[in-house]
Amino acid sequence: MNSYITFIVKKVLLSIVTVFAISIFAFLIMQMTPGDPVRAMLGAEADEAIVEATRTELNLDKPLVVQYTLWLRNALRGDFGTSLVLNQDIGEILATRIPVTLSLTIPALIISLVLGILIGVLCAVHRGSALDQIMTVLMTTMNGIPVFWIGIMMMYFFGVKLGWLPLMGYTSPFEDFGQYVAKAVMPVTIMAFGPLSSIARQVRTNMLEVINQDYIRTARANGLSESSVKYKHALKNSLIPVITLIALQVRSLVGGSLLGEQVFSIAGMGRLIMVSVMNKDYLVVQATVFVISLFVVVCNLILDISYGLVDPRIRLTGGKGR
Numbered sequence: 001m002n003s004y005i006t007f008i009v010k011k012v013l014l015s016i017v018t019v020f021a022i023s024i025f026a027f028l029i030m031q032m033t034p035g036d037p038v039r040a041m042l043g044a045e046a047d048e049a050i051v052e053a054t055r056t057e058l059n060l061d062k063p064l065v066v067q068y069t070l071w072l073r074n075a076l077r078g079d080f081g082t083s084l085v086l087n088q089d090i091g092e093i094l095a096t097r098i099p100v101t102l103s104l105t106i107p108a109l110i111i112s113l114v115l116g117i118l119i120g121v122l123c124a125v126h127r128g129s130a131l132d133q134i135m136t137v138l139m140t141t142m143n144g145i146p147v148f149w150i151g152i153m154m155m156y157f158f159g160v161k162l163g164w165l166p167l168m169g170y171t172s173p174f175e176d177f178g179q180y181v182a183k184a185v186m187p188v189t190i191m192a193f194g195p196l197s198s199i200a201r202q203v204r205t206n207m208l209e210v211i212n213q214d215y216i217r218t219a220r221a222n223g224l225s226e227s228s229v230k231y232k233h234a235l236k237n238s239l240i241p242v243i244t245l246i247a248l249q250v251r252s253l254v255g256g257s258l259l260g261e262q263v264f265s266i267a268g269m270g271r272l273i274m275v276s277v278m279n280k281d282y283l284v285v286q287a288t289v290f291v292i293s294l295f296v297v298v299c300n301l302i303l304d305i306s307y308g309l310v311d312p313r314i315r316l317t318g319g320k321g322r
Helices: 002-031 037-042 048-057 064-076 090-125 130-144 147-161 177-211 214-221 226-238 240-249 251-255 258-263 269-278 282-310 312-317
Strands: none
Touching (some): 090 130, 090 269, 130 177, 147 258, 177 226, 177 240, 226 240, 240 282, 258 269, 269 282
16 A cells, blocks of 8 residues: 555656646747747737737746746636737636536546447457447447548538537536537537547457456356456456546547537637637637646546556556556
8 A cells, every 4th residue: 555655646746747847838838939929919010019018917028937937826826817819817718618618528528438338348248249340340430530520410410401409509508408418419429439439449459358368267267157257357457448548538628629619619628729829819828728738637647546446456566567
């Protein structure tokens, strides 16, 4: 247990260092901008007095180290300044956009996780069967089809032809849950496509590998039922690498699906990033990069710690085998 605590402490310290490095990168976004970032945001015809006043307001007239210190102190308090393009507090913008993205990406991740594990297990248990072959081809195809094309086809079929679902837009589940479900079905579906196919293929591969291990044969030889061997022993160990795969998907929880939000005209984080880059709203870009990266680091830390709960070897070795 002591080694596992050491493992957790190391992961926490590594996460802190990672956040520090990310903060430097996010801060330097404006510094790396060609030319004058303030004039780029305000426009080439902006009055020089306004440009200088804005530069002073953003502390760009101070030494670089002082600029970074002030920016990081404010960022850790949730104060990212005011968007010069939207003329709105950036913290308020994020507070309205993040819930929209989370209300779509969390259901998408849950659906992809549940169905991915189910399909992967069924394919592994019935290896070589018609079900396995059909699902394997389907998962591979899903992983290769462009998301925007799927979205357009769903809009045409379910929205235009059948008229079952709204074509675009978003309604908060706390305002009208029925409208939320109707408008979220298509974007959630296309957001789940990629993770679903990846998780299903990973679970199938892991399950087939684990089933051939010596301890599984020993469990069978000891008289354990086939269902107990497959679903209690083999499944538990085959899911351990899936945690890593889930960690790769958490970025989208806050970052959103740019194509999904764009296709269905949803004002989430993905669309905010795209619009901010196009409008050269570097303050918003800084804030979104920092917030999304911070969220990913925290999620990865939680998943690393959860490894110890799933894999006893980490609790005994402190993660030295990883």
